[in-house]
Amino acid sequence: TTLRRTIDRILSAARARRQSQLPAEQHYECDDLLKILIIEDNEQLSAAVKERLQIEGHLVSRAASAKEGLRALQGERFDLALVDLQLPDMSGLTVTKTIMQMHHRPFVVMMTGHVAMLARSLSPEDGIDVVLAKPWKDGELQQVLDKARQGQRAAQLVAGQPDRDQ
Numbered sequence: 001t002t003l004r005r006t007i008d009r010i011l012s013a014a015r016a017r018r019q020s021q022l023p024a025e026q027h028y029e030c031d032d033l034l035k036i037l038i039i040e041d042n043e044q045l046s047a048a049v050k051e052r053l054q055i056e057g058h059l060v061s062r063a064a065s066a067k068e069g070l071r072a073l074q075g076e077r078f079d080l081a082l083v084d085l086q087l088p089d090m091s092g093l094t095v096t097k098t099i100m101q102m103h104h105r106p107f108v109v110m111m112t113g114h115v116a117m118l119a120r121s122l123s124p125e126d127g128i129d130v131v132l133a134k135p136w137k138d139g140e141l142q143q144v145l146d147k148a149r150q151g152q153r154a155a156q157l158v159a160g161q162p163d164r165d166q
Helices: 002-019 043-055 066-075 092-100 115-121 138-150
Strands: 035-039 059-063 080-084 107-112 130-133 157-159
Touching: 035 043, 035 066, 043 059, 059 066, 066 080, 066 092, 080 092, 092 107, 107 138, 130 138
Parallel strands: 035 059, 035 080, 080 107, 107 130, 130 157
Antiparallel strands: none
């Protein structure tokens, strides 16, 4: 399936990074490292993304539900939140609107396979900085990390291609 190919691509990139000449910690300056929360109910996908990001030296936590993710965000300060649009206990849009009310708002990336549909209905009140199409290419995830590092909050900016098959 497409999801399996995405997971395999993420893990391949992580393995390639691990086998490179320099250790992952030397690829980025300390200031470039992010504290990231992944709110995704697909355990395989979130584990693959977490491994990929940790190899680069980022501090990464995972939450399998919206409620678990919101608890984590209330208890810790994150630089970036990767939020799945379709979570089992509530919509990712509800999560991002809740994040908007927090004192420290992380850079918010909505992950979805239905980009065009989401982009048509987005508003600044939704609290989404970037929409990342699933499945994404490795370079697209890196672009999102760069935008988060630079604080480029551009509502409705879409990375990836609209309405890919999941």
